[in-house]
Amino acid sequence: MLQRTLKQTISATGVGLHSGERVKLTLHPAAPDTGIVFRRTDLPAPVEVAVQPSLVNDTRLSSTLVTDTGVRVGTIEHLMSAFAGLGIDNVVVDVTAAEIPIMDGSAAPFIFLLQTAGIEEQARPKKFIRVKKPVEVVEGDKWVKLLPHEGFSVELSIEFNHPAFNRAPQKVHIDFASRSYIDEISRARTFGFMHEVEYMRQHGLGRGGNLNNAIVIDDEYVLNPEGLRFPDEFVRHKILDAIGDLYIVGHPLIAAFSGHKSGHALNNKLLRVLLDTPDAWEFVSFSQPEQVPSSFHRLPEVE
Template sequence: MLQRTLKKAISATGVGLHSGERVKLTLNPAAPDTGIVFRRTDLPEPVSVKVHPSLVNDTRLSSTLVSETGVRIGTIEHLMSAFAGLGIDNLLIDVTAAEMPIMDGSAAPFIFLLQSAGIVDQAQPKRFIRVKQVVEVVEGDKWVRLAPHDGFSVELSIEFNHPAFNRAPQTVHIDFANRSYIDEISRARTFGFMHEVEYMRSHGLGRGGNLNNAIVIDDEYVLNPEGLRFPDEFVRHKILDAIGDLYIVGHPLIAAFSGHKSGHALNNKLLRVLLDTPEAWEFVSFSDEHDVPSSFHRLPDVV
């Protein structure tokens, strides 16, 4: 299986969920083994930041890269989730602000953008990280775990004592050997509570949020007129986030990911524990397509 990038550059504009700032995003093809690199073009001298778990240094309601010189690339998890869902390895991403555009609160607009640009194979093998031993992080009643698995699967549970959440299961298990990221996960939107809005905005967060880019919940109901896209959209969005957070490691994982009440901070800690445990993982590539785990056979075709 080969590495992937885009056929051509493509752009979109939007607002940051937390900053409220308008931002232009341009996705550019990149050479094999480049990885995912963000470039802040609004600075006097453009600064490039390559994704790596060690650079996720702000996890307040999102995953934000902070370079050694303090340059921020915020709320990258939905975009990273789309890259993972389409199997894209190499991109140079130009942004004109410190935060990614939130679009509709899901990964679906990014999927559309990437597919519109076209996805192409490159003349280098894709490098996977295969988990060989269980690694986990536990904090009170919250936990996340990576375990050996011949493919990629996710099982997550959330816990909210709230009528809007109690109307549907709060646990979802998806094995991507027989389920589609685009169909099952990409359209699930971020969510928040009305009572959190004042707190978030007093801390410089949530300034760009509205009913067009997030599910908003009051004391009992979902306030969005169109309702939910899935009965269990809340936990599906947590899976979307987790897939994006995990892809910050820079390679697709051959593993089973599971967790309870997980979030960006816990997901990042898990990646750091994995990388700090050399005996728990290895790089692998596949010269024969038949050897590739079936989870990755479902990646959308290139153009």
């Protein structure tokens, strides 16, 4: 299986969920083994920020890269999730603000953007990280773990004692050997509570949020007129987030990920623990299609 990049450059404009700033996003093809690199083009001298778990230094309601000089690229998880869902290894992402645009609160607009640009294979093997031993992080009643698994699957549960959540399943298991990321996960939107809005805005967060880019919940109901896209959209979005957070490791994982009440901080700690446990993982590539775990056979075909 080969690495993937884009066929051509493509751009989109949107609003940052937390900053409320208008931002232009431009995705460029990149050479093999480049990885995902963000480039802040609004600064006096453009600054490149290569995606890596050690740079996720702000996890308040999103995953934000922060360099040692203070350059930030925020809310990267939905775009990273789309890259993972389409198996894209190498892209340079230009952004004209400190945050990726939120679009509709899901990964679906990014999927559309990437498919419009086109995807091409490169003459270099795709590098996977295969988990060889269980790795776990526990904080109180919250936990996340990675287990050896010949493919990629996610099982997540959430716990909200709230009428809107009690009406829907709060646990989902998806094995991507038989289920589609695009169909099952990409359209699930981020969500938030009305009572949190004032707190977030006092802390410089959520300034761009509205009913067009998030599910908003009051004391009892979902306020969006169109309702939910899935009965269990809340937990599906947590899976979307987790897939994006995990892809910050820079390679697709051959593993089973599971968690309870997980979030960006816990997901990132799991990656750091994994990388700090050398005997728990290994790099692998596959020269023959039949060697590739079936979870990755469902990646959209390259034309």
